[in-house]
Amino acid sequence: MKNIIVIDDSPTIRTSVQFALKQLGHNIRQAENGLKGLEVVDEVMDQKEDLALCVVDINMPEMDGITFVKEFRKKDKFTPVLVLTTESEEDKMKEGKAAGASGWMVKPFKPNDLIGVVQKLIR
Amino acid sequence: MSDQAILEVFHNEAREIIENIETELVSLEESYDSEKVNTLFRYFHTLKGSSGIAGLMEVSEFTHEIESLLDRVRSEEIQVTPSLIDTVLASVDLVKVMIFDEDQADGLSSQKEKILTFIGKNSNEVTDSSRPLPQKRKLNYFRVKINFKDNVFEYGIDPLMIIEDLVTVGTVIEEKIYRSRVPALDEINPEKCYLSWMYIIGTKHAKKKIDEIFLFVFDDNDIEITDITEDYREDITSDVNEEKKIGNILVQKGLITEDELLFALSNMKKEEKVGKALVRLKLVTEKDIEKALGVQVEVRKKIESTTIRVERAKLDGIMNLLGEIVIGQSSIVRFADELDEDKAYALKNSLYGLNRSTRQFQEQIMAMRMIPVGPTFSQFKRFVRDTSRQIGKEIRLEIMGKETELDKTVIEEITDPLKHMIRNSIDHGIESTEERIKLGKDPTGIITLNAYHQEGCIFIEISDDGKGLDAEELRSIAVSKGIIAKDKELTEDESYALIFKPGFSTANAVGDLSGRGVGMDVVKSNIDSLRGSVQIITEKNRGTTFRIKLPLTLAIIDGMLIKVGKSVYIVPLLSILESIRPRKEDVKTIKGQGEVVMVRNEYISLIRLYKYFDQVPAFENPWEALVVIVESNGEKLALMIDDLIGQQQIVIKSLDNTVTKDRSISGAAILGDGNVSLIIDIHGLLSEISSLRG
Amino acid sequence: MSELIMEQNSSVKTVSNIKKQLLQIIDSEKELVIDFKSITSIDLAIAQLLISAVKYARKKSVAVKFKNVSDEIRNQLQLTGLIKRNKE
Numbered sequence: 001m002k003n004i005i006v007i008d009d010s011p012t013i014r015t016s017v018q019f020a021l022k023q024l025g026h027n028i029r030q031a032e033n034g035l036k037g038l039e040v041v042d043e044v045m046d047q048k049e050d051l052a053l054c055v056v057d058i059n060m061p062e063m064d065g066i067t068f069v070k071e072f073r074k075k076d077k078f079t080p081v082l083v084l085t086t087e088s089e090e091d092k093m094k095e096g097k098a099a100g101a102s103g104w105m106v107k108p109f110k111p112n113d114l115i116g117v118v119q120k121l122i123r
Numbered sequence: 124m125s126d127q128a129i130l131e132v133f134h135n136e137a138r139e140i141i142e143n144i145e146t147e148l149v150s151l152e153e154s155y156d157s158e159k160v161n162t163l164f165r166y167f168h169t170l171k172g173s174s175g176i177a178g179l180m181e182v183s184e185f186t187h188e189i190e191s192l193l194d195r196v197r198s199e200e201i202q203v204t205p206s207l208i209d210t211v212l213a214s215v216d217l218v219k220v221m222i223f224d225e226d227q228a229d230g231l232s233s234q235k236e237k238i239l240t241f242i243g244k245n246s247n248e249v250t251d252s253s254r255p256l257p258q259k260r261k262l263n264y265f266r267v268k269i270n271f272k273d274n275v276f277e278y279g280i281d282p283l284m285i286i287e288d289l290v291t292v293g294t295v296i297e298e299k300i301y302r303s304r305v306p307a308l309d310e311i312n313p314e315k316c317y318l319s320w321m322y323i324i325g326t327k328h329a330k331k332k333i334d335e336i337f338l339f340v341f342d343d344n345d346i347e348i349t350d351i352t353e354d355y356r357e358d359i360t361s362d363v364n365e366e367k368k369i370g371n372i373l374v375q376k377g378l379i380t381e382d383e384l385l386f387a388l389s390n391m392k393k394e395e396k397v398g399k400a401l402v403r404l405k406l407v408t409e410k411d412i413e414k415a416l417g418v419q420v421e422v423r424k425k426i427e428s429t430t431i432r433v434e435r436a437k438l439d440g441i442m443n444l445l446g447e448i449v450i451g452q453s454s455i456v457r458f459a460d461e462l463d464e465d466k467a468y469a470l471k472n473s474l475y476g477l478n479r480s481t482r483q484f485q486e487q488i489m490a491m492r493m494i495p496v497g498p499t500f501s502q503f504k505r506f507v508r509d510t511s512r513q514i515g516k517e518i519r520l521e522i523m524g525k526e527t528e529l530d531k532t533v534i535e536e537i538t539d540p541l542k543h544m545i546r547n548s549i550d551h552g553i554e555s556t557e558e559r560i561k562l563g564k565d566p567t568g569i570i571t572l573n574a575y576h577q578e579g580c581i582f583i584e585i586s587d588d589g590k591g592l593d594a595e596e597l598r599s600i601a602v603s604k605g606i607i608a609k610d611k612e613l614t615e616d617e618s619y620a621l622i623f624k625p626g627f628s629t630a631n632a633v634g635d636l637s638g639r640g641v642g643m644d645v646v647k648s649n650i651d652s653l654r655g656s657v658q659i660i661t662e663k664n665r666g667t668t669f670r671i672k673l674p675l676t677l678a679i680i681d682g683m684l685i686k687v688g689k690s691v692y693i694v695p696l697l698s699i700l701e702s703i704r705p706r707k708e709d710v711k712t713i714k715g716q717g718e719v720v721m722v723r724n725e726y727i728s729l730i731r732l733y734k735y736f737d738q739v740p741a742f743e744n745p746w747e748a749l750v751v752i753v754e755s756n757g758e759k760l761a762l763m764i765d766d767l768i769g770q771q772q773i774v775i776k777s778l779d780n781t782v783t784k785d786r787s788i789s790g791a792a793i794l795g796d797g798n799v800s801l802i803i804d805i806h807g808l809l810s811e812i813s814s815l816r817g
Numbered sequence: 818m819s820e821l822i823m824e825q826n827s828s829v830k831t832v833s834n835i836k837k838q839l840l841q842i843i844d845s846e847k848e849l850v851i852d853f854k855s856i857t858s859i860d861l862a863i864a865q866l867l868i869s870a871v872k873y874a875r876k877k878s879v880a881v882k883f884k885n886v887s888d889e890i891r892n893q894l895q896l897t898g899l900i901k902r903n904k905e
Contacts, residue, residue: 050826053279073277077314078829080279102279103339120288120339121279123858276829276862283861286896300898305865308840308873313832313866318897 001027002052002122003044007037007068008084009060013107017055020111021118026052034063038071045075052122054081055105058092066095073100080121126178133177137222140166144215152208157197157329163211164193174222182221185235189214192242199329210241262293262325264355265333266377269320270345276314280340286320288336293326297377299408323351323377351377360421365494367422370397372415379406385505435492435531442488446679446774447793449481453771489530489675496574496583497525499534503545507570510549517556517567518549527574529581533653533673537583540649544585544669545570547643552587552667562664564588581675586668592661594618601627619659620757623647651755651806652789654680654697680775682792682802684768685751688738691800692764693773693792698805700752700759702767707746720750720761727752727761730812735787741765755806762803775802787811819846825855829862839870843879854885864897871899 004026006017011032018028029044031037037056044051054072058065069081080102085093093104105117144166151159167190175183189211195201217234220227267289271282290298299321305311326332330350337346356375359367367375370384379387383406384397391400398412452474459470500522511518529537553559553568560566573584594615601607601621613621621627625644650657655673674680682693709721710729719726729750733740742748742765751762775790786807794800821838824831842849851867874881886894894900 077277078279097278097343100278120284121281123284281829281860281862283859283864283893283896286861287893290896298902300896302868302898305868305872307876308836308843308866308869311836311866311869313836313862313869314829316861316865318861318865318868 002050003027003029004053004055005029005031005037005040005044005051006055007031007034007040007060007065008055008057009033010057013057013084016111017114020114021055023115024118024122033060034065034068034071036062037068038063038075041072041075051076051079053118054079055084055118056081057084058089058096066092066099069096069099069101082118082121129177133173133179134223136173137170137218140170141215141219145212148208148212148215151203152205155203160193160197160203164190164197167193170218179222182218185214185221186218188239188242198331199327206241210238214238262327263329263350263352264296264323264325264377265330266347266349266351266380267320267322267324267333268345268347268349269322271316271319271340272344273315273317275316275340275344282316282318282340285336285340289322289324289333292328292332292336293324295322296325297321297323323355325355325357349380351380354381359418360425366426367419368397369412369415369419370401372418372422373401373407373411376415376418378411381501381504385508388505389509438488438491443774443793445481445485445488449485449772449774450792450794452478452481485679492530492532493528494531494534495525496527496529496534497522499538499541500525500572500574503542503572506542507545507549510546511553511568514550515555516549516553518553519567519569520545521569521571522573523571524574527576527581529574529673530675533581536649536653537671537673540646540671541572541583541585543643543646545572547646548585548587548589548667552589554590558590564664576675581673583671583673584668585671586666588666591663591665591667592619592622592659593663597621616659619661622659623657648806648810652804654695680773680802681770682773683751683770684794684800685732685762685764686766686768687732687736687764688740690736690738691768691794691798692732692736693800693802694751694753694762694805695802696770698753698755700754702749702751704748705745705750705761707744710745720745722752722761725759727759728812729761729763730808731763733763733765753805755809758809760805760809760812773802785811819848820850820852822852822854823856823859823863827856827863828860832862832866835863836866839866840873843870843874843877846879848880848882849874850882850884852884853887853890856890857887858889859893861897864893864899867894868897868899 004021004024006014006021006028007030008014008017009032014030014032018030021028027049029040031040034056037054041051041054054068056065056068063071065083069083072079072081081100083093083096083101083104084107085096085104086107096104102121103117105114144163147159147163147166151163167186171183171186171190174180174186192201192207192211196203196207201207213234217231217238220231269282269286269289271280275282301319301321304319305317311317324333330348333348334341337348340346354374355377359372359375370379370388373379374381374384379401384401387397387400387404387406390404391397395403398407398415401407402409402412456471456474459467459474462470504520504522507518507520548570553570554562554564556566559568569588571584571586573582573586575582594613595618597618598607598613598621601618601624602609604626606621606624606627607613622643623646625642627642627644647657650671650673653673655671658670658672659667660670661667681696683696683699685692685694703722705720705722710718711721711726712718713726716726716728718729718731720729721727729745731740731745732738740748745763749764749767751764751767753760753762773792775792787804788801789804789807790802791799792802819842821835821842823835827835839849849870871881883894883900891900895902
């Protein structure tokens with residue numbers, strides 16, 4: 001079973017992402033900020049499970065998405081990271097890409113659009 | 124803000140949007156343009172959002188349907204048809220009622236239903252693959268060069284997924300996988316990317332679709348997507364009548380773009396071949412050149428086996444003979460006129476049929492002389508590139524109407540004037556880069572060449588997006604150079620035409636070309652000698668268009684046969700304004716202008732043709748003879764002749780230059796009675812006369 | 818053992834490991850057999866490693882064979898130029 005970690009401070013977003021990506025047959029784990037997200041990453045690694053993708057919001061308390069990407073890349077070089085952005089966050093998005101993010105998704109989105117983008121990144 | 128206030132603001136906005144939608148729809152019906160569909164989409168999108176905010180949910184939902192219909196048009200899933208436009212128009216009408224006349228809206232549910240059914244049906248048509256789309260859409264062709272940065276894996280990207288997506292978007296025409304950079308196992312760093320690709324793909328999708336595939340990697344990797352639809356040829360060897368150059372074959376195969384070919388051509392070393400230069404510049408491989416050489420041989424063979432080369436002189440010979448047949452026919456017609464009616468009727472009937480055949484014959488021979496204007500236009504690309512760089516401007520040449528066919532002789536004759544006009548646009552039309560930036564224009568200026576057929580003529584347009592002509596400025600320059608009198612009144616068009624006057628140049632600094640003494644006046648007289656005309660359309664800061672109008676062929680003209688003494692001459696019908704017999708008191712001699720005729724309060728120089736051509740006339744007094752008023756370039760002449768014989772289609776035989784240097788004669792034709800008759804060139808006659816006067 | 822079985826999660830994450838195994842086989846055996854029975858697709862890092870292995874094996878005169886190649890992997894190997902596309 002491959003894992004996808006969804007990191008967002010909004011429970012609504014987390015749930016809707018979980019709902020959409022469940023269809024891909026992966027195990028979805030949630031975290032409400034970057035720091036918690038890193039803990040979940042460690043958890044997956046400790047369990048020697050496969051991590052397929054991280055979906056991460058930019059604006060979060062405790063640790064924002066950009067910092068998460070930077071920290072995450074220290075632990076995991078190759079797993080794709082999809083950043084959730086809003087249209088006004090173009091600069092942030094570029095920062096995220098430079099930190100090692102793979103792609104972005106502009107909020108709000110429809111479940112099918114998200115699946116389409118995720119399928120650009122994982123098989 | 125109260126609800127009522129919001130609604131009011133929305134009403135104003137909606138009114139404006141709907142007006143724009145209607146205009147855009149009409150224009151879309153005239154000609155398809157993806158940008159127009161985009162604009163329409165945006166209008167409906169705005170309408171949807173605003174109506175939602177204003178609380179008109181029904182409008183918002185309905186416009187959403189139209190928006191998604193247009194989205195499918197935009198992504199080229201469905202095509203623009205008259206019924207689609209009708210539907211969108213009907214939906215606009217419906218939206219108007221829904222917004223401005225809510226009381227009426229309930230009665231419209233059946234109309235709404237109809238529109239939604241149409242939209243629904245259209246979406247079925249797309250998904251139902253058993254039913255073919257009504258029209259087969261032409262494919263678009265793209266060249267995609269893919270070069271990932273070596274640490275691409277560290278961004279969570281698997282390039283292979285992208286390549287897999289790319290090849291499913293259409294048909295792979297050419298695939299190149301560059302593996303040589305992949306080291307052997309003992310030397311590889313397996314976490315780096317070494318492979319790169321080049322694809323040529325044919326697809327029914329627009330470029331947007333390819334862009335989307337590379338969305339996440341486009342900015343920070345070396346990805347090049349080029350639309351090569353215009354130059355790409357699926358089968359280079361089909362439908363050829365001319366040998367092909369290696370460079371052209373590579374362009375048509377989509378391996379290089381025309382700009383890359385130009386780049387190679389201008390970077391060739393001494394005695395280097397194009398192919399070698401292209402390989403050296405790493406634009407193609409040796410293998411590509413070999414394959415292209417193969418195609419070249421194939422084309423040559425094909426030409427040898429399916430075509431016959433005929434000397435142009437032989438074709439001209441047939442054309443001449445045909446002209447004589449036409450003339451023979453017309454003399455039979457004249458003869459038939461003299462017969463009594465019964466016999467003449469049968470004869471005329473069969474002549475009518477014969478006439479039609481000869482006309483078709485003539486058209487077919489003319490078609491043989493026609494070649495597409497494309498290669499001539501393309502050769503200017505390099506000229507524009509080199510010259511604009513020389514003078515430090517950024518200019519791109521765009522070409523339209525490549526397939527338009529012109530008489531080969533016309534193409535040969537027009538090439539030089541075109542070059543001068545393009546040069547003029549480069550020098551004077553397009554502003555300097557700094558000036559363009561200041562004006563908020565694209566720093567790169569664009570010159571467009573276009574050719575098309577209309578009204579039985581050829582039109583060639585040279586347009587620039589430069590500063591446009593300034594009528595006032597042109598006028599004052601002309602005054603300062605003594606070309607026109609200070610108090611002379613000119614219309615705007617007359618002012619623009621000043622640039623064609625000898626000795627006129629608006630250049631602040633003397634350009635390369637003006638240095639050699641070739642100006643727009645020479646261009647104009649070249650076009651005149653092709654029996655063409657130039658129109659100038661210009662708008663301040665938007666640019667200038669020179670529209671050249673040319674006859675389809677130079678081989679045939681409509682001529683008027685005139686009699687001077689014992690000889691018959693031909694005057695092109697296009698030059699003739701009228702013929703009159705002047706009154707005695709209207710013929711005068713004016714100091715400095717010689718003999719003149721007054722026609723409607725205007726003095727026109729009188730030329731006694733019998734004197735000019737050394738003939739013995741039937742009449743020596745203009746008021747006993749006839750006077751033909753002719754015009755060229757706005758200048759008029761009164762030609763004194765003995766008689767008008769009648770008008771005829773004339774096949775021109777060009778005269779050997781050694782026979783006559785006289786510019787007043789442009790050629791000769793054989794008449795029905797077998798006699799040769801000279802064709803008078805009015806433009807040439809005017810210049811001969813002015814040089815005689817000194 | 819001259820056979821290497823591509824494991825289920827073979828990807829850029831494990832590619833360095835696979836490289837070691839491949840090197841060992843090519844350096845010591847006369848033949849290399851790569852079995853794809855446990856996986857349905859590969860990523861570019863794996864495909865590239867295979868190209869590199871084939872180059873190295875040729876230098877060492879070691880024969881390389883692929884076993885149990887799925888249609889998807891066949892397509893992927895074609896897109897990286899490792900095997901030729903059948904002309905229709």
